[in-house]
Ligand code: MF3
């Protein structure tokens with residue numbers, strides 16, 4: 001069931017998502033060679049609690065294994081859901097930072113992939129194409145369009161650049177729960193659930209783009225998704241609201 005949010009509910013979701021954006025800005029600024037992913041996790045948690053919110057992912061258990069940390073940190077061939085640890089970032093890595101909070105009963109969720117020190121030209125291009133795919137999807141998030149309009153736009157940007165989109169994970173509705181209907185895939189397939197977009201819908205669009213094949217494996221920790229071919233992957237995500245004025249990006253800071 002797709003829940004439609006009131007303007008008041010969207011205002012709360014905006015606050016939740018703005019907290020996510022503030023935390024991601026702080027994390028991106030803290031990223032440097034030598035910092036451990038546990039240090040990033042601790043920073044995210046502290047900044048969240050200071051803002052009167054709580055981390056959304058810690059303790060989340062959609063399947064067998066509970067997610068143990070606040071932040072997802074996915075390095076290089078890791079696609080999503082990398083678990084913070086003592087591992088230290090190295091110059092030349094790309095690092096996906098995926099974060100969510102709950103504030104006043106509503107969730108915010110966003111992600112970006114950032115360079116650690118200097119990175120290769122290939123890696124830089126993958127980051128810019130994945131970000132561009134996200135914004136192409138957002139541009140289609142108008143009432144009257146369908147989920148497939150978002151999906152096709154995301155997929156076209158990734159594939160026209162010679163990359164592939166991950167099909168085993170998708171974006172999602174968001175609100176009083178982290179994952180609500182509808183699913184927001186990053187690819188189009190005939191016969192897929194394809195609801196029409198309406199004012200008051202709130203969704204998270206989150207392309208995961210692979211340099212090579214879309215195949216993935218899940219590591220023994222039960223969470224970390226990695227590319228099967230070991231090539232790089234990038235991830236960008238925004239929580240957005242569909243309004244009569246078009247899409248509003250809830251998780252982009254308004255004061256910049
Ligand atoms: N942005 C991711 C998602 O929407 C984050 C979920 S991580 C989890 O699926 F640990 F909470 F599962």
Ligand code: CO
Pocket residue numbers: 109110171172204206237
């Ligand atoms: Co998400």
